[in-house]
Amino acid sequence: MKIDELQFTVLTQPGAAPLYRLVKRALLRVIESGQCRPGLALPNEADIATAFGVSIGTLRRAVDELVHEHVLVRRQGRGTYVALHNSDRFMFQFFHVEPRPDPRYADVVPKREYPMVECVAFERERASEADATALRIQPGEPVFRIDNRLSLGGRAVVHDRISVAAQMFKGLTEKRLLDRPSTIYNLYQTDFGITVLRAQERTRACVADATMSRLLGVANGMPVLEVHRLALTFGEKPVEFRVSTVNTLHHDYVSVLS
Amino acid sequence: MKIDELQFTVLTQPGAAPLYRLVKRALLRVIESGQCRPGLALPNEADIATAFGVSIGTLRRAVDELVHEHVLVRRQGRGTYVALHNSDRFMFQFFHVEPRPDPRYADVVPKREYPMVECVAFERERASEADATALRIQPGEPVFRIDNRLSLGGRAVVHDRISVAAQMFKGLTEKRLLDRPSTIYNLYQTDFGITVLRAQERTRACVADATMSRLLGVANGMPVLEVHRLALTFGEKPVEFRVSTVNTLHHDYVSVLS
DNA sequence: CCCAATTTGTTCGTATGTATA
DNA sequence: TTATACATACGAACAAATTGG
Numbered sequence: 412m413k414i415d416e417l418q419f420t421v422l423t424q425p426g427a428a429p430l431y432r433l434v435k436r437a438l439l440r441v442i443e444s445g446q447c448r449p450g451l452a453l454p455n456e457a458d459i460a461t462a463f464g465v466s467i468g469t470l471r472r473a474v475d476e477l478v479h480e481h482v483l484v485r486r487q488g489r490g491t492y493v494a495l496h497n498s499d500r501f502m503f504q505f506f507h508v509e510p511r512p513d514p515r516y517a518d519v520v521p522k523r524e525y526p527m528v529e530c531v532a533f534e535r536e537r538a539s540e541a542d543a544t545a546l547r548i549q550p551g552e553p554v555f556r557i558d559n560r561l562s563l564g565g566r567a568v569v570h571d572r573i574s575v576a577a578q579m580f581k582g583l584t585e586k587r588l589l590d591r592p593s594t595i596y597n598l599y600q601t602d603f604g605i606t607v608l609r610a611q612e613r614t615r616a617c618v619a620d621a622t623m624s625r626l627l628g629v630a631n632g633m634p635v636l637e638v639h640r641l642a643l644t645f646g647e648k649p650v651e652f653r654v655s656t657v658n659t660l661h662h663d664y665v666s667v668l669s
Numbered sequence: 670m671k672i673d674e675l676q677f678t679v680l681t682q683p684g685a686a687p688l689y690r691l692v693k694r695a696l697l698r699v700i701e702s703g704q705c706r707p708g709l710a711l712p713n714e715a716d717i718a719t720a721f722g723v724s725i726g727t728l729r730r731a732v733d734e735l736v737h738e739h740v741l742v743r744r745q746g747r748g749t750y751v752a753l754h755n756s757d758r759f760m761f762q763f764f765h766v767e768p769r770p771d772p773r774y775a776d777v778v779p780k781r782e783y784p785m786v787e788c789v790a791f792e793r794e795r796a797s798e799a800d801a802t803a804l805r806i807q808p809g810e811p812v813f814r815i816d817n818r819l820s821l822g823g824r825a826v827v828h829d830r831i832s833v834a835a836q837m838f839k840g841l842t843e844k845r846l847l848d849r850p851s852t853i854y855n856l857y858q859t860d861f862g863i864t865v866l867r868a869q870e871r872t873r874a875c876v877a878d879a880t881m882s883r884l885l886g887v888a889n890g891m892p893v894l895e896v897h898r899l900a901l902t903f904g905e906k907p908v909e910f911r912v913s914t915v916n917t918l919h920h921d922y923v924s925v926l927s
Numbered sequence: 928c929c930c931a932a933t934t935t936g937t938t939c940g941t942a943t944g945t946a947t948a
Numbered sequence: 949t950t951a952t953a954c955a956t957a958c959g960a961a962c963a964a965a966t967t968g969g
Contacts, residue, residue, distance in 0.1 A: 488965035609927035615917035634874035634892035659873035669867035746946035
């Protein structure tokens with residue numbers, strides 16, 4: 412990507428936010444607008460800085476924040492890239508289920524494992540009340556509903572029920588979903604230009620109903636974890652509402668507070 | 670705190686980590702050593718920079734990282750302080766239980782509420798296997814065991830079973846625990862010089878046993894959330910092992926992935 | 928294998944703005 | 949008002965990683 416192919420504006424009104432934040436927002440607009448697709452390199456820092464009419468230090472500060480928010484990725488000697496959702500980094504930013512460690516080998520860090528994903532159902536339905544409030548659409552509006560089953564070490568551990576607004580994912584089909592080469596968030600990004608930046612989760616303990624006990628191979632009435640996740644993109648816009656049901660008999664939901 | 674009262678060293682061997690990281694570690698050593706107690710201000714940036722023999726930009730970069738890790742707090746026009754564990758910020762860094770929002774009022778952000786804490790038991794016991802592996806001590810070594818019950822809106826929601834090495838908390842008594850003016854992590858910090866920086870959690874769904882159903886007022890056999898938390902201080906040293914049992918009938922365990 | 932070009936990473940120093948006491 | 953301290957912005961020089969010749 413060359414600097415003279417980019418359309419941008421840096422609104423520099425006095426008394427507003429610091430300059431590096433204006434630059435950051437300008438960069439965000441460039442990225443959101445799709446002028447610089449995920450995976451592509453930005454022009455080099457010196458060129459962007461002069462094009463924006465700011466010093467290189469100011470530009471670097473703006474880029475620093477975007478790197479920290481996983482919007483950009485820097486590689487010394489190569490360039491700065493729009494972040495792609497296919498690396499381990501992004502896979503495990505949103506997948507937190509791990510086998511429970513054997514207490515006898517406490518110091519052994521359990522190796523994070525890629526889940527095997529199996530699509531159980533793909534439907535076009537009408538948004539439920541819960542879908543609608545989460546996705547900020549009207550109840551009854553069309554949604555795609557995807558049911559996936561995730562396995563670790565050959566054992567079914569997680570069931571995901573995913574709802575996305577059909578409006579936002581025009582042309583999504585079961586085939587395209589099944590043929591995706593990487594994660595589902597990578598599909599959102601490459602095929603629909605939607606980048607999931609962060610997610611809110613609400614977790615609770617529930618009892619496995621008949622369907623879940625069948626899908627996860629647990630006894631009926633066993634306690635399971637239920638995680639309600641709302642995934643957001645730029646501007647806090649909701650992208651996906653997902654209810655994950657986790658069999659925590661042999662696995663844990665892990666997180667780090669820092 | 671004046672600059673000439675500080676003992677410090679900046680090991681600057683060529684080929685090592687970048688200078689700002691060496692400065693960061695030097696600052697960490699100063700803080701860990703207790704020369705600068707939590708709540709106190711550091712000397713101003715210019716003085717620290719000249720004392721360390723680095724530029725102000727380099728020092729600021731080191732401080733930036735420590736601020737990001739909640740070790741330091743900056744206040745424009747006032748100074749830079751060693752972070753204290755008494756603010757909302759730190760309270761809610763480690764407390765994530767919120768009332769379940771009414772779906773009819775989805776846009777209303779539930780106001781975060783301070784839990785009412787009630788000490789149910791305080792004992793000096795011997796470390797179990799689980800305590801020992803988590804806290805990296807020998808099984809049978811003395812530990813303090815604290816059982817707390819937390820209520821939100823007058824309803825008991827969480828039970829915490831806390832284990833800490835007696836070795837590390839010499840002189841802890843039930844009275845000192847009960848008389849604490851703020852959170853328990855604030856007590857660790859002010860009375861024992863131990864700052865909890867981050868924590869790892871493993872969450873699973875369980876069935877309430879007789880004790881828990883009594884303490885939390887849930888029916889026997891109801892599903893509850895069980896959160897195993899290991900709290901860490903400087904150098905990844907374990908401080909506290911805690912098992913939280915959460916009644917998620919009317920509350921959620923919330924988190925943000927970003 | 929080494930060299931040169933390119934790009935980000937680190938460090939320096941200075942000047943000015945803004946919040947606080 | 950004044951002094952102090954952090955915040956922002958600028959620009960230069962060199963280091964380190966990467967790539968391609």
